[in-house]
Amino acid sequence: xxxxxxxxxxxxxxxxxxxxxxxxxxxxxxxxxxxxxxxxxxxxxxxxxxxxxxxxxxxxxxxxxxxxxxxxxxxxxxxxxxxxxxxxxxxxxxxxxxxxxxxxxxxxxxxxxxxxxxxxxxxxxxxxxxxxxxxxxxxxxxxxxxxxxxxxxxxxxxxxxxxxxxxxxxxxxxxxxxxxxxxxxxxxxxxxxxxxxxxxxxxxxxxxxxxxxxxxxxxxxxxxxxxxxxxxxxxxxxxxxxxxxxxxxxxxxxxxxxxxxxxxxxxxxxxxxxxxxxxxxxxxxxxxxxxxxxxxxxxxxxxxxxxxxxxxxxxxx
Ligand code: AMP
Ligand code: MG
Numbered sequence: 060x061x062x063x064x065x066x067x068x069x070x071x072x073x074x075x076x077x078x079x080x081x082x083x084x085x086x087x088x089x090x091x092x093x094x095x096x097x098x099x100x101x102x103x104x105x106x107x108x109x110x111x112x113x114x115x116x117x118x119x120x121x122x123x124x125x126x127x128x129x130x131x132x133x134x135x136x137x138x139x140x141x142x143x144x145x146x147x148x149x150x151x152x153x154x155x156x157x158x159x160x161x162x163x164x165x166x167x168x169x170x171x172x173x174x175x176x177x178x179x180x181x182x183x184x185x186x187x188x189x190x191x192x193x194x195x196x197x198x199x200x201x202x203x204x205x206x207x208x209x210x211x212x213x214x215x216x217x218x219x220x221x222x223x224x225x226x227x228x229x230x231x232x233x234x235x236x237x238x239x240x241x242x243x244x245x246x247x248x249x250x251x252x253x254x255x256x257x258x259x260x261x262x263x264x265x266x267x268x269x270x271x272x273x274x275x276x277x278x279x280x281x282x283x284x285x286x287x288x289x290x291x292x293x294x295x296x297x298x299x300x301x302x303x304x305x306x307x308x309x310x311x312x313x314x315x316x317x318x319x320x321x322x323x324x325x326x327x328x329x330x331x332x333x334x335x336x337x338x339x340x341x342x343x344x345x346x347x348x349x350x351x352x353x354x355x356x357x358x359x360x361x362x363x364x365x366x367x368x369x370x371x372x373x374x375x376x
Pocket of ligand 1: 112113114165191192193230244245
């Protein structure tokens with residue numbers, strides 16, 4: 060595997076049907092030609108991702124949608140003009156050109172324009188869009204640096220484009236339309252408040268079960284160590300006997316391994332730091348992770364969503 064910043068090399072691998080690691084502002088992706096089912100199949104194999112979990116298709120220009128989707132609601136156009144390129148994925152009715160393996164057989168396809176110079180350059184060099192989920196084994200925390208990708212998928216990808224650490228650090232916010240009404244499928248790197256400022260209120264369908272939004276699987280984004288959420292002081296008292304790590308918003312807690320995500324209390328900075336902190340705690344000499352509940356606003360909602368999914372739920376007795 061090679062790490063580099065050569066868009067032409069990355070493009071050559073992709074044209075040959077191989078997988079390439081790509082940087083985006085959300086997380087690193089594992090990309091393949093979205094119109095080539097054989098290439099896309101490899102993504103599922105490498106990630107050990109179940110075939111029922113559909114992929115996001117990445118474009119560099121809105122004109123590419125004509126080939127991929129049959130209808131773009133006015134609200135979707137408005138969101139694209141405000142937030143693309145950016146951490147917003149739109150679920151729209153698909154054309155027959157999009158292979159079923161990309162959408163797990165769903166009649167809709169998820170599309171996004173990533174906000175990263177190298178990846179936009181790569182997409183412009185290709186005459187096909189890229190299907191790309193996060194570049195991590197299925198169910199694990201998403202990679203936000205090139206080192207995270209190499210650690211976990213280094214042996215399975217010929218080339219990873221190094222675009223530096225991800226600026227947003229959380230997966231995209233996913234919006235679709237049901238009977239013409241906008242629906243939130245996954246909170247993410249674009250605050251729902253910002254979306255609602257453009258198209259009005261959005262219904263939340265985040266807890267929708269399979270198969271509509273499999274990214275919403277309960278045990279997703281999960282570190283290997285048990286993670287408990289709640290009032291950290293109380294959790295520390297409950298786990299006083301064992302070495303623990305803490306994920307805190309702005310506080311620094313002495314006497315334990317503490318990952319403070321933003322001392323100045325900035326949820327955007329906290330989101331950017333979350334996944335790397337989860338990985339460091341997974342590698343630290345601790346037995347479990349205690350996480351604060353973040354303010355339920357802006358990117359705090361997406362942070363809480365990921366921590367909730369990562370949290371350890373003891374089996375019912
Ligand atoms: P990621 O896990 O970042 O690769 O994002 C993929 C996620 O996008 C999936 O797990 C789904 O939650 C969502 N998604 C992709 N395609 C669709 C679709 N057609 N309908 C609803 N959700 C979708
Ligand atoms: Mg993922």
